[in-house]
Amino acid sequence: MAEDDANRALEIIREFANIGAGNAATALASLLDMELVNEVTSCTLLPISEMAEWLGGEDQVVAGTYTQLCGDLRSGVLVVFPHESARTLVRHLSNEDTKLSDLSQIQTSAICEVGNICLCWYLVAVSKMIDTDLIPAPPGATVDLLGAVLDIPLATLGATVDHVIAVHTVFKGVDKVFEGYFLMLPENKMLETIMEKMGDSTG
């Protein structure tokens, strides 16, 4: 991708990243019953091979929620909560300070559902900006090594996806902070559509 294109892509990504993060913060504030503000600390367009490194390395335990879009525009969509953030969320949701290794099934479901909600609200932001319905398949979720979480997206999309749209958001409550990553793995046609339609709307 030429430098001009990459810069333009980054501007477009920043736009929907901010809206998506705002959406997600509002939804999470309601789910978690707390005041929450968000800041998008960084967003970028990465080669797919650099995804694990950008997220901090394969060997860390994270909570990951993954799905693919159904329909004409194909893309993988992934939300990742790093270890400490996942613990913070579980502690808040279940009122128990549990290690990620000892999560009950209901706690795992809870953290995965938080990922699911975030994923959908970021998608809504993208969908509105490109004025196209994006329908995610029901997601799968797990708490495990990052490398293992990334295997399925890489195996199913590695042949048709070159770049990953990567967004890092920090959510801040009164006495709690947690961070999440939103990653979109668009097939080239999808990436072109995003660039085209968002490029029009942002001038």
Added chain:
Amino acid sequence: MTDAQLIGIAQYAVVKAPDNLCCLGLGSCVAVFLYDPNAKIGGVAHILLPKAPNGRSPDAKYADTGIRLLLTKLVERGADRRRVRAKLVGGAQMFKNLDISMSDIGKDNLAQSRKTLMEMGIRVVAQEVGGDRGRSAYFSMEDGMVTIKAAFSDELRI
């Protein structure tokens, strides 16, 4: 084994003792470890998918081509292929509920790896495969042992 060389997805490597190898966060990926105990030469292929679309690939992305490539490099380095044994790690199913018309890639990776090894006449002497958990694997060239660490279970040696 802190000095182990990290082999990422679709990569392969062959080393001799005292060097060591590792693969971190294997999910549906399969790490195929080959080892010649006399020469203390070993290698790993970090397999992502079962079959190369056109039967050719320059790296270790696919089981059918990657494992053959690894064995060739192992023999070039000085291993005797009659002594080479294999160990398999990985091939888990990470997202059980995810129904997007895709098969169990981990299972397919394992099946193709075993098939290719059998065709080459290489015996699988140990494995830690399947299930739904990710694994990191550390491969020692001193004794050919593979140490496996999963996210939430005790260390395992095969």
